[in-house]
Each structure stands twice: as C-alpha cells, then as structure tokens.
Amino acid sequence: MALSDGLLRVRLRAIEYGAPGINLYTFESLDGQPLPPYEPGAHVDVVMSPDLLRQYSLLWPAAEPSQYRIAVQLAEVGKGGSRKLHFESVVGATYEVSAPRNHFPLTPSDEAFHLFAGGIGITPIISMYRQLKASGRTVFLYYWAASAQHMLFHEALCHEMEGVQLFHTRCGGEAPPRLKDVIATLPHSAQLYCCGPQGMVDEFDQLTLDRPEANTHRERFSATTDALQAGDSFRVRLQRSGLTLTVPAELSLLQVCEAAGVDVAYSCEEGVCGACEVKVLSGQVEHRDTVLTPKQRERSESMMICCSRGVDDSLVLDL
Numbered sequence: 090m091a092l093s094d095g096l097l098r099v100r101l102r103a104i105e106y107g108a109p110g111i112n113l114y115t116f117e118s119l120d121g122q123p124l125p126p127y128e129p130g131a132h133v134d135v136v137m138s139p140d141l142l143r144q145y146s147l148l149w150p151a152a153e154p155s156q157y158r159i160a161v162q163l164a165e166v167g168k169g170g171s172r173k174l175h176f177e178s179v180v181g182a183t184y185e186v187s188a189p190r191n192h193f194p195l196t197p198s199d200e201a202f203h204l205f206a207g208g209i210g211i212t213p214i215i216s217m218y219r220q221l222k223a224s225g226r227t228v229f230l231y232y233w234a235a236s237a238q239h240m241l242f243h244e245a246l247c248h249e250m251e252g253v254q255l256f257h258t259r260c261g262g263e264a265p266p267r268l269k270d271v272i273a274t275l276p277h278s279a280q281l282y283c284c285g286p287q288g289m290v291d292e293f294d295q296l297t298l299d300r301p302e303a304n305t306h307r308e309r310f311s312a313t314t315d316a317l318q319a320g321d322s323f324r325v326r327l328q329r330s331g332l333t334l335t336v337p338a339e340l341s342l343l344q345v346c347e348a349a350g351v352d353v354a355y356s357c358e359e360g361v362c363g364a365c366e367v368k369v370l371s372g373q374v375e376h377r378d379t380v381l382t383p384k385q386r387e388r389s390e391s392m393m394i395c396c397s398r399g400v401d402d403s404l405v406l407d408l
C-alpha cells in the first residue's frame with residue numbers, strides 16, 4: 090500500500106451514535122500532541138487492514154487540535170471498511186490514518202454560498218457551513234434525508250443554525266422541493282457546493298452545466314459503478330520514464346505502472362480520492378473517477394490512473 094503522505098498513529102477515543110446506520114468516530118494522537126491541521130472538505134485515509142483503506146471526511150472544527158472526528162455510514166456493499174469500523178472497532182484501539190487531503194476546499198468569494206447535502210454528505214457540508222458562518226459569510230444549507238430521525242446532526246441543524254432548510258423525502262404529505270427547484274432560484278454568481286449520493290451529485294452536475302465552473306463544487310463519497318470494471322486493452326507512453334506499456338483488459342493503468350517499477354502515488358484505488366492523478370500530455374481518456382468535474386473531463390488535462398483508461402493506443406502521460 091503506497092500513500093503519498095506519511096501515516097499517523099492514532100487512538101480511537103470515542104464512538105457515538107449519529108443516525109440510523111451512521112456512527113461518529115473520534116481519533117486522537119497517542120501523545121496528545123496536535124495532529125496536522127485541516128480545512129472543511131478535507132478527508133483522511135483510515136487503514137482498516139494491510140490491504141484496505143477507506144477515505145472519510147473530517148468534521149470541522151475538531152474539538153481538540155489532537156483529535157480527528159469522522160462520520161461513517163454502514164455500507165450495504167463494498168469492501169467492508171465501514172463494517173470493520175461498525176462491528177469490530179473498540180475504543181482504545183490504535184489505527185493508522187493519513188495526513189488530511191482536501192479535494193473539496195472552499196473557494197474564497199464575496200457571493201452567497203449555497204451548500205447542498207444528501208445523506209452522509211452532510212459531513213463536509215456542515216463543516217463548511219460552520220466555517221463560513223464563523224467568518225461572517227452569507228451561507229444557506231439544504232439537506233435531504235429520509236426523515237428527521239435519519240438526519241445526522243439534526244438537533245444542531247434545527248436549533249443552532251440559521252439559513253438551514255431540511256427536507257424529508259420519506260415522510261408522506263407534500264413532496265419537498267427538489268435540488269433542481271432550489272438551484273433554479275439561485276443567481277449564476279452564487280457559490281454552490283454539493284456532497285451526497287451519486288445520483289444527487291450527477292443531477293447537480295447536470296443542473297449546473299451552464300454556470301461558471303469556478304462557482305460549482307462537488308464531492309462524491311462513493312465510486313462510480315464502472316470505476317472497477319474491466320475495459321479494453323490499450324497502450325500508454327510514459328514520457329518521463331521513457332516506457333511504453335500495455336494495459337490488459339483486466340488490469341488498471343496503476344497496476345501496470347507499479348508492476349513496471351514506476352513510482353506512483355495512490356490510495357483508494359476506486360477513483361474517489363484523487364491521490365493518483367497524473368497529467369495527460371496527449372491522447373483520449375475514458376474517465377471513470379468521481380474527482381474530475383464534467384468540464385475537467387472534457388479538457389482531459391489529467392486522469393486518475395487507478396480507474397480511468399486510454400480509449401486507444403494514443404495516450405501519453407507525464408510519468
């Protein structure tokens with residue numbers, strides 16, 4: 090397992106109930122010293138076993154500089170990272186986590202901020218809300234979940250925060266406004282941030298295609314369904330290494346680079362974290378990650394080599 094950042098040893102200090110299927114985990118440094126600082130939108134890799142690590146958004150602000158707090162939803166499918174935390178973790182156990190990385194940072198702006206969350210996507214969104222409020226910005230938060238009971242931080246969102254709208258999707262009665270209804274009312278100058286399930290973020294991307302790229306920001310917390318599928322075989326030229334490699338249908342470009350001894354950083358291997366991003370010098374890419382925006386995919390200036398593939402044999406990378 091290769092990480093672009095060094096690993097930190099931490100102790101699991103507390104496990105709390107958050108909402109049905111969601112627990113909150115607080116880690117702390119072993120010696121009480123501050124952990125590396127972070128901003129809203131940052132995540133850490135948590136090492137579950139030697140060959141399994143998962144990415145989780147950090148809640149901001151940390152209660153103590155020596156602590157990190159994450160929310161973990163029990164996944165029905167997947168490699169079992171959430172099951173390990175939900176069913177096997179014990180308070181006091183030590184874990185390894187990466188230093189924080191942030192592919193979903195807040196961009197400074199004088200415009201109003203509108204933050205959209207679905208399900209567990211509230212973790213980075215509530216962190217952003219808190220920082221923006223603390224710095225005196227105009228901010229609105231919209232959160233969709235099945236019911237009040239299913240909403241993480243429901244109490245705080247209801248009673249401590251202004252500009253928050255909570256939508257319950259399974260409570261009968263009048264249907265709540267949808268994402269498109271809210272976005273349609275907002276000026277193109279507004280700063281929009283979205284984090285939620287794949288369908289919600291796909292819809293957000295579609296609804297914001299005609300808005301300035303600098304004003305729309307999103308993060309997915311799960312891989313696309315095609316990220317881990319096999320594809321066609323293709324050839325790739327690694328410019329700096331002077332190598333031409335063939336990527337067979339059943340292997341990823343990342344796996345082939347590693348086997349060839351090329352030094353590449355990576356983490357999630359699912360196209361979610363952005364650690365394996367490599368500059369594309371020429372050639373066509375079939376993008377399968379959830380990191381790049383639709384416009385970044387169009388420009389195709391970089392690719393996630395853990396899941397995305399060359400369309401033909403013309404791909405040349407800055408590796």
Ligand code: FES
Pocket residue numbers: 354355356357358359360361362363364365366378380393394395396
């Ligand atoms: S390793 Fe995470 S996106 Fe490729």
